[in-house]
Amino acid sequence: xxxxxxxxxxxxxxxxxxxxxxxxxxxxxxxxxxxxxxxxxxxxxxxxxxxxxxxxxxxxxxxxxxxxxxxxxxxxxxxxxxxxxxxxxxxxxxxxxxxxxxxxxxxxxxxxxxxxxxxx
Amino acid sequence: xxxxxxxxxxxxxxxxxxxxxxxxxxxxxxxxxxxxxxxxxxxxxxxxxxxxxxxxxxxxxxxxxxxxxxxxxxxxxxxxxxxxxxxxxxxxxxxxxxxxxxxxxx
Numbered sequence: 126x127x128x129x130x131x132x133x134x135x136x137x138x139x140x141x142x143x144x145x146x147x148x149x150x151x152x153x154x155x156x157x158x159x160x161x162x163x164x165x166x167x168x169x170x171x172x173x174x175x176x177x178x179x180x181x182x183x184x185x186x187x188x189x190x191x192x193x194x195x196x197x198x199x200x201x202x203x204x205x206x207x208x209x210x211x212x213x214x215x216x217x218x219x220x221x222x223x224x225x226x227x228x229x230x231x232x233x234x235x236x237x238x239x240x241x242x243x244x245x
Numbered sequence: 246x247x248x249x250x251x252x253x254x255x256x257x258x259x260x261x262x263x264x265x266x267x268x269x270x271x272x273x274x275x276x277x278x279x280x281x282x283x284x285x286x287x288x289x290x291x292x293x294x295x296x297x298x299x300x301x302x303x304x305x306x307x308x309x310x311x312x313x314x315x316x317x318x319x320x321x322x323x324x325x326x327x328x329x330x331x332x333x334x335x336x337x338x339x340x341x342x343x344x345x346x347x348x349x350x351x
Contacts, residue, residue: 129288160341170289170332170343184339187246220288230336231279233300235288 127151127234129221134239137211143241147204147221155199158182158224160232161206163217171217174206189215211243247271247335251344258349263321266347268333270314277337280309280318283346284329292331293318320349 174195222232248271281289
């Protein structure tokens with residue numbers, strides 16, 4: 126059974142950093158491209174970062190470029206999101222999502238998410 | 246970025262009804278469109294990809310059609326488990342973008 130479990134969320138002050146983790150199981154992690162997607166309190170979904178299975182391709186949303194860094198560790202079956210210089214508008218539930226293996230773009234498995242609240 | 250516009254914002258229906266949700270893209274995305282269902286406290290669940298391909302395990306009462314800029318999701322014979330929020334997502338290019346969601350209510 127495919128499982129994605131996010132962790133690392135919490136309350137952080139503006140300008141501070143946080144590191145999210147996503148532990149994957151039930152599939153061959155190093156064959157899958159992965160995404161971080163966030164959902165704001167209003168319900169909108171935004172793709173914030175993508176990393177290909179071989180790490181050759183990394184993309185970011187303009188809203189986080191230069192502040193967030195996506196990475197992965199295949200030995201640990203884990204995906205990470207380093208978030209620096211956090212702002213109030215980064216407050217959201219952050220989901221880890223797997224792209225369909227052998228396909229591109231749609232996300233066939235999602236975690237339950239971890240809430241990041243940026244507030245003083 | 247490609248803008249995705251869903252309509253309606255919300256829809257009320259009853260068990261047994263048929264509901265249609267529309268998604269429009271700001272430019273052609275050929276058939277690179279997915280539909281998701283989301284329930285409170287959970288991540289989205291993939292229903293349809295490539296505009297009309299049903300994800301494994303998803304009931305056949307869900308169907309999708311469209312290409313270019315206009316797409317629809319149809320849910321036939323609504324079941325109690327179908328009351329949720331539905332999102333479309335384009336994956337023609339990055340950043341992948343979502344519609345604002347359609348809440349399906351009883």
